Amino acid sequence: MKRVRLTLDAGGREAEIHPMYDLLVNAPYVERATAMHWNYSGDELGIMHYVEGDATEFRSDVERVPEVIDYDLTVGGGDDFYVYIRDTTNEPVRELLDLLERSPVVAIPPVEYRADGTVSYSVFGPSAEITGIIDRIPDSIEVVVEEIGGLAGVPGELDSTLSDRQREAIEAAFELGYYEIPREADHEDVARALDCAPSTAAEHLQKAESKLLRSVLRS
Secondary structure, eight states: OEEEEEEEEOTTOHHHHOHHHHHHHHOTTEEEEEEEEEEEOSSEEEEEEEEEEOHHHHHHHHTTOTTEEEEEEEEOSSSEEEEEEEEEOOHHHHHHHHHHHTSSOEEEEEEEEOTTSEEEEEEEEOHHHHHHHHHHSOTTSEEEEEEEEOGGGOOOSTTTTOOHHHHHHHHHHHHHTTTSSSOSOOHHHHHHHHTSOHHHHHHHHHHHHHHHHHHHHHO
8 A cells, every 4th residue: 555645737638627726836925725625526626625815805716616516614813715616617627536536546636726827636555556546637738647656644624724834834833842831942043944034934933833723623
């Protein structure tokens, strides 16, 4: 059994695959987006997304996507929101999702939509089955294997909404003793570890702490 981290690149053809895919990776007001949970029934797809960006502009654009059947958007504590999207699928989407649907391989959330137009996610299962899925991904999509490991590398849901930089800040702060009582480090120490300004380090920590706290309270 293996855990494999894959990155898929549509090479600028995101809109051809699906308009919602194009919106999530290319909208200028979306800073970061992840798909946290989903259900695929063939003709329809329901996905719960976590998005950092402008909720008002996102809502306006979603309402103009013909494929969207229904949606529900809830704003978080800042410039972030959760949105459930129910939309119709098309042939490119069904071709990709059927690869997992017809195999014992499990997709591990979250799926990360990146600003460069790529999508990154992990799968777990028999090595031969994962290789078979990679081989059957359409030639129009470039596939890169980023990492191969085991179950120990599977992310938990609690911290899945953290950006890479926020995660780095939390880890640095923890290692430096920022959360010890009494504190053994301050924002300036964390900033030096991250090679950034103290105000930037403080912002990363504040956003990370807010997200983790909301996750704990909601659970």
